[in-house]
Amino acid sequence: MTTEDTRTYDVVVIGAGPVGENVADRTTATGLSTVIVENELVGGECSYWACEPSKALLRPALLRADAGRVPGLDPAAAGPLDAAAVLAHRDRMAAHWNDDGQVEWLRTAGIDLQRGHGRLDGPRRVAVTTPDGGTVHLRARHAVAVCTGSGAALPDLTGLADLRPWTSREATSAARPPGRLVIVGAGVVATEMATAWQALGTEVTLLARGTRLLPQMEPFVGELVADRLREAGTDLRFGVTVRTADRTGGEVRSTLSDGDRLTADEILFATGRAPRTGDIGLETVGLTPGDWLATDDTLTVTAVPGDWLYAAGDVNRRALLTHQGKYQARIAGAVIAARALGTPLDTGRWSPHASTADLAAVPQVVFTDPEIAGVGLTTIEARRTGRRVHVVDHDLGHVAGAIQHSPDYRGRARALIDPDRRTVVGATFAGPGVAELLHSATVAIIGEIPVERLWHAVPPFPTISEVWLRLLETYRDQQGSL
Numbered sequence: 001m002t003t004e005d006t007r008t009y010d011v012v013v014i015g016a017g018p019v020g021e022n023v024a025d026r027t028t029a030t031g032l033s034t035v036i037v038e039n040e041l042v043g044g045e046c047s048y049w050a051c052e053p054s055k056a057l058l059r060p061a062l063l064r065a066d067a068g069r070v071p072g073l074d075p076a077a078a079g080p081l082d083a084a085a086v087l088a089h090r091d092r093m094a095a096h097w098n099d100d101g102q103v104e105w106l107r108t109a110g111i112d113l114q115r116g117h118g119r120l121d122g123p124r125r126v127a128v129t130t131p132d133g134g135t136v137h138l139r140a141r142h143a144v145a146v147c148t149g150s151g152a153a154l155p156d157l158t159g160l161a162d163l164r165p166w167t168s169r170e171a172t173s174a175a176r177p178p179g180r181l182v183i184v185g186a187g188v189v190a191t192e193m194a195t196a197w198q199a200l201g202t203e204v205t206l207l208a209r210g211t212r213l214l215p216q217m218e219p220f221v222g223e224l225v226a227d228r229l230r231e232a233g234t235d236l237r238f239g240v241t242v243r244t245a246d247r248t249g250g251e252v253r254s255t256l257s258d259g260d261r262l263t264a265d266e267i268l269f270a271t272g273r274a275p276r277t278g279d280i281g282l283e284t285v286g287l288t289p290g291d292w293l294a295t296d297d298t299l300t301v302t303a304v305p306g307d308w309l310y311a312a313g314d315v316n317r318r319a320l321l322t323h324q325g326k327y328q329a330r331i332a333g334a335v336i337a338a339r340a341l342g343t344p345l346d347t348g349r350w351s352p353h354a355s356t357a358d359l360a361a362v363p364q365v366v367f368t369d370p371e372i373a374g375v376g377l378t379t380i381e382a383r384r385t386g387r388r389v390h391v392v393d394h395d396l397g398h399v400a401g402a403i404q405h406s407p408d409y410r411g412r413a414r415a416l417i418d419p420d421r422r423t424v425v426g427a428t429f430a431g432p433g434v435a436e437l438l439h440s441a442t443v444a445i446i447g448e449i450p451v452e453r454l455w456h457a458v459p460p461f462p463t464i465s466e467v468w469l470r471l472l473e474t475y476r477d478q479q480g481s482l
């Protein structure tokens with residue numbers, strides 16, 4: 001027998017990934033009753049099939065690569081990784097795909113959880129199909145926030161169902177290293193997973209459609225990552241993709257666009273993301289199922305009247321990153337609370353109700369060898385948008401702190417400076433250990449600190465942060481003065 005139930009809350013959130021959890025946290029904290037709907041695991045993609053397990057796989061790989069470049073440690077780092085121990089660590093970091101801990105957190109935060117598949121059912125209404133086949137009708141007095149995230153986008157290839165390819169989910173949760181893995185793609189998931197599985201003993205072949213890895217980032221980034229992947233044994237192929245692929249007798253056989261044939265144990269398609277909006281009732285509010293949800297800077301879905309529908313996180317395509325989605329969640333929560341309480345919105349640039357950083361400074365770390373860390377504008381984006389910037393480069397291998405890190409340190413840094421305002425508008429670092437450097441660049445961009453003032457931010461000796469001083473000195477020498 002199925003059940004029907006109707007409940008009313010101030011706010012209904014669909015999707016309990018990191019972003020939905022944060023929207024619910026913010027609205028609950030302001031006294032709005034909030035329910036969150038989840039049809040899989042509370043914690044979302046990030047906790048179980050993306051950030052957490054991937055970084056758990058990568059940490060030993062990157063540490064071993066770093067140790068191999070430090071005199072005295074190099075022999076100790078030369079042996080193979082203990083794959084079983086790394087995978088057990090990964091399992092722990094993915095909480096063994098059990099969401100009890102996060103469900104308990106919801107309870108302590110005062111957020112109600114409704115398990116099941118949520119669909120919009122007209123304005124301010126959500127119908128949830130529960131695991132037992134029943135329906136719960138949720139009404140929202142003030143807001144519905146769609147935080148359903150994204151899933152892997154697969155190419156249009158014949159026989160995909162029988163091929164059973166890996167997506168990012170299998171690549172981050174596999175029980176053992178495959179003998180041979182073909183990776184299709186050149187972006188973050190492709191390069192990180194190539195780094196991890198190659199280090200775990202898999203023979204990796206990576207097929208990039210274009211001419212370089214990580215093509216959205218500064219060109220030197222892809223070159224450095226490609227060099228290290230090749231040195232680790234990865235077979236990198238550019239300007240090529242898969243034409244046909246099938247699984248026979250446990251093996252994946254594929255034909256490439258250049259006529260070559262490959263045989264492997266698994267094939268991973270790391271070919272982009274698609275919004276999880278195909279079956280969430282968008283048609284009931286005049287939107288098209290399967291579309292990304294466009295919002296303004298308040299995270300309000302612009303195509304729906306009435307200011308009650310919000311979209312935050314991957315699903316709005318503003319920045320497909322956990323930290324940026326959680327930032328949007330904090331802004332959306334503040335906007336929902338202000339509208340519910342009838343207080344005016346403050347939506348100016350960098351105001352509490354505007355997700356300004358999405359457009360100006362999205363920090364991203366790629367945990368490859370070497371690490372890549374970028375925020376704000378790149379030269380590619382500047383060229384595309386016709387924005388004038390002053391480009392300042394420095395070889396990280398000449399920075400004392402980097403040489404202390406490892407004597408043959410290879411890396412590079414680039415800062416983009418707005419020639420009129422004389423502030424940093426973009427920065428990219430490539431090199432071991434640069435991830436923790438990124439927040440300094442983010443603060444410089446968000447704070448719009450003039451280079452004359454940055455000159456007084458003294459980096460400690462001998463750290464990799466000294467690259468800031470070198471970049472400013474290079475800029476000074478190019479300009480004739482600071």
Ligand SMILES: Cc1cc2nc3c(=O)[nH]c(=O)nc-3n(C[C@H](O)[C@H](O)[C@H](O)COP(=O)(O)OP(=O)(O)OC[C@H]3O[C@@H](n4cnc5c(N)ncnc54)[C@H](O)[C@@H]3O)c2cc1C
Nearest residue numbers: 015017018019039044045050051118149313314320321322
């Ligand atoms: C391999 C990989 C590695 C990554 N590594 C990083 C990293 O290191 N750092 C970083 O910042 N980002 C990383 N990302 C990106 C990050 O995972 C996403 O940006 C983040 O998970 C987005 O959060 P979200 O809450 O928007 O969506 P999700 O995490 O996808 O959560 C959405 C939730 O909604 C639920 N849901 C969907 N539809 C419904 C429905 N109709 N009813 C009920 N529930 C529903 C889903 O089950 C899910 O729990 C990585 C991504 C991948 C693929």
